[in-house]
Amino acid sequence: MPTRDVAPRVEAQSLLNEQVKLLFAALPMGMLAGLVNAAILVFVIWGVIDGSVLIAWYAILSLVTLVRFGLVYAYRRARPSPGQAAYWARLFTLGTAFSGVVWGSAGVFLFPAQLEHQIFIIFVLTGMTAGAVVSFSALWQVGLLFIVLTLTPLSARLLMQEQTMHMAMGLMALLFMVLMALTTRSMYQTTLTSLKLRFENSDLVGVLGQGKAATEALNLELQREIDERSRVEEGLRDSEARMRTLIESVPDGIVTISDQGLLESMNPAAESIFGRKAEELIGRHFNSLMPESQRDDYDDYVRAHLGLGNGKAIGFGLEITGQRKDGSEFPMELGISHMWLERRHLFIGIVRDISERREIERMKNQFLATVNHELRTPLTSVLGSLGLLSEGIAGELSERGRSLLDITRNNVQRLVRLIGNILDMDDIQSGRMRMDFRPVVLGRLVEQAVEDQRMPAASAGVHVELRNDAPRGLVYADGERILQTLNHLLSNALKFSPRGGTLAVDLESVNGWLCVTVADQGPGVPAEFHEQIFQPFSHAATGDADVRSGAGLGLSIARAIVEQHAGTIGYKPGPQSGARFYFELPELHNIALESPTHAPE
Numbered sequence: 001m002p003t004r005d006v007a008p009r010v011e012a013q014s015l016l017n018e019q020v021k022l023l024f025a026a027l028p029m030g031m032l033a034g035l036v037n038a039a040i041l042v043f044v045i046w047g048v049i050d051g052s053v054l055i056a057w058y059a060i061l062s063l064v065t066l067v068r069f070g071l072v073y074a075y076r077r078a079r080p081s082p083g084q085a086a087y088w089a090r091l092f093t094l095g096t097a098f099s100g101v102v103w104g105s106a107g108v109f110l111f112p113a114q115l116e117h118q119i120f121i122i123f124v125l126t127g128m129t130a131g132a133v134v135s136f137s138a139l140w141q142v143g144l145l146f147i148v149l150t151l152t153p154l155s156a157r158l159l160m161q162e163q164t165m166h167m168a169m170g171l172m173a174l175l176f177m178v179l180m181a182l183t184t185r186s187m188y189q190t191t192l193t194s195l196k197l198r199f200e201n202s203d204l205v206g207v208l209g210q211g212k213a214a215t216e217a218l219n220l221e222l223q224r225e226i227d228e229r230s231r232v233e234e235g236l237r238d239s240e241a242r243m244r245t246l247i248e249s250v251p252d253g254i255v256t257i258s259d260q261g262l263l264e265s266m267n268p269a270a271e272s273i274f275g276r277k278a279e280e281l282i283g284r285h286f287n288s289l290m291p292e293s294q295r296d297d298y299d300d301y302v303r304a305h306l307g308l309g310n311g312k313a314i315g316f317g318l319e320i321t322g323q324r325k326d327g328s329e330f331p332m333e334l335g336i337s338h339m340w341l342e343r344r345h346l347f348i349g350i351v352r353d354i355s356e357r358r359e360i361e362r363m364k365n366q367f368l369a370t371v372n373h374e375l376r377t378p379l380t381s382v383l384g385s386l387g388l389l390s391e392g393i394a395g396e397l398s399e400r401g402r403s404l405l406d407i408t409r410n411n412v413q414r415l416v417r418l419i420g421n422i423l424d425m426d427d428i429q430s431g432r433m434r435m436d437f438r439p440v441v442l443g444r445l446v447e448q449a450v451e452d453q454r455m456p457a458a459s460a461g462v463h464v465e466l467r468n469d470a471p472r473g474l475v476y477a478d479g480e481r482i483l484q485t486l487n488h489l490l491s492n493a494l495k496f497s498p499r500g501g502t503l504a505v506d507l508e509s510v511n512g513w514l515c516v517t518v519a520d521q522g523p524g525v526p527a528e529f530h531e532q533i534f535q536p537f538s539h540a541a542t543g544d545a546d547v548r549s550g551a552g553l554g555l556s557i558a559r560a561i562v563e564q565h566a567g568t569i570g571y572k573p574g575p576q577s578g579a580r581f582y583f584e585l586p587e588l589h590n591i592a593l594e595s596p597t598h599a600p601e
Contacts, residue, residue: 100146264283266278290567319333334351475585482585488555515584525573
């Protein structure tokens with residue numbers, strides 16, 4: 001193979017080798033942060049999502065992370081050559097893909113019904129992708145892969161909800177995914193340019209050193225052989241032309257600065273960045289390219305590095321503010337290297353306009369702030385403040401004050417439930433309610449629902465009894481939706497139960513069907529209201545305004561859920577007083593039955 005074909009390939013391998021080093025260097029911290037975020041996510045939604053699903057998801061993520069830690073260890077032991085960089089890049093990409101799939105699955109399998117938990121899921125997944133932008137900036141294809149695998153399932157899940165808020169959040173998630181992809185590409189270009197400049201700067205310093213040695217040799221030769229002067233001058237002109245061509249072709253601004261800080265040269269890219277011609281600035285101090293308020297900071301920065309006479313680069317990545325000819329300011333990144341040339345101490349400045357990067361960061365922060373401020377923060381703040389007041393953080397409250405505080409907190413919680421019920425009812429009426437059917441033990445759901453209601457029942461002075469005659473009975477159902485049905489029935493019964501009364505919950509298996517009955521000792525349901533009891537926004541006339549609170553959606557939602565499980569739901573008066581609501585689901589081994597054959601007596 002010709003030499004001219006080998007050199008670019010070797011250079012490309014060296015560049016890829018540096019990119020892979022950056023990826024593996026940033027990976028351990030990113031994986032640890034991912035495990036911590038995952039643990040926080042599991043903790044927050046524990047009790048909202050099935051615990052076995054959460055444990056399985058976290059275990060899979062931990063396994064993938066452990067394998068990737070092993071990959072990092074293997075990479076560091078191998079100390080690969082530049083020729084092996086492509087192999088390790090493929091392994092890194094494969095590990096990233098597995099990690100992205102696991103995180104992306106959280107947007108589907110860990111997607112809760114409650115809005116505040118949905119917002120938290122969105123916050124965590126967007127935060128993970130935002131962190132990936134920095135971690136994977138050395139190879140943008142890897143970052144793009146992780147972003148797409150993490151956010152695509154979440155965006156699809158939100159868009160499929162077909163609710164205005166969910167669709168809006170889904171579109172915002174897609175927009176965020178595009179912005180992160182663009183940011184990854186931009187940071188990749190920045191990193192790639194930085195690496196290339198590192199190689200080019202090394203080459204440039206080497207060329208300058210060689211030029212210096214050649215010049216000194218030529219000076220000695222000129223003293224001995226005056227007849228070769230023309231040849232030496234021609235060589236110097238050729239060297240200068242090559243140097244000028246190189247500097248003028250670099251996309252970043254390059255300036256040379258004397259040790260007094262005076263500008264000695266500017267390439268065309270620098271002229272374009274500052275909107276000034278070189279002849280306007282040559283001989284002026286470099287800090288004249290900055291706002292007056294920041295000029296002293298630049299002087300301190302350079303002065304602090306003047307003692308590093310044997311180093312090549314005294315700093316890169318310093319973000320400061322530049323000023324164009326029209327007075328407009330812009331963010332720029334400044335890198336400075338220095339050299340000695342003919343006993344002269346010179347600085348070479350590399351300038352890059354980072355306005356686009358800053359704008360992308362601003363848009364990302366605005367998006368996250370909007371989600372946090374408009375949806376999550378107000379609700380959390382109100383409930384948290386009410387909780388602190390209830391605990392006496394602002395001083396002991398009077399009996400009247402505590403009563404008003406309890407009313408306020410109950411109304412806030414009722415508002416959250418009302419919003420959820422209205423969204424559920426909209427899903428039901430539009431046919432968008434989706435079910436995740438799988439075999440579940442109905443008895444466990446009943447026990448969980450009873451435990452959820454014990455504290456409200458105790459506050460209301462109501463005793464809850466549970467009789468479970470089918471502890472292992474299986475149904476093919478969406479566990480979260482059945483639990484929601486149980487909570488609606490229990491909350492409804494508790495609302496009408498008198499203080500000192502008993503709320504009885506029965507689960508029994510009859511003729512291939514599992515029947516759950518919730519019986520209270522309240523006033524019961526008037527006969528004329530029996531036909532409307534499961535209609536949306538219906539309220540029975542009880543004569544007690546306190547028990548008529550709510551939108552009247554719980555029972556209608558419960559009926560819709562049970563009917564989608566091929567079951568039935570109904571009401572019967574108690575033997576003496578009170579009401580008995582029940583629903584029946586076919587047992588898993590009897591799932592083919594066409595209709596239920598049992599209702600409570």
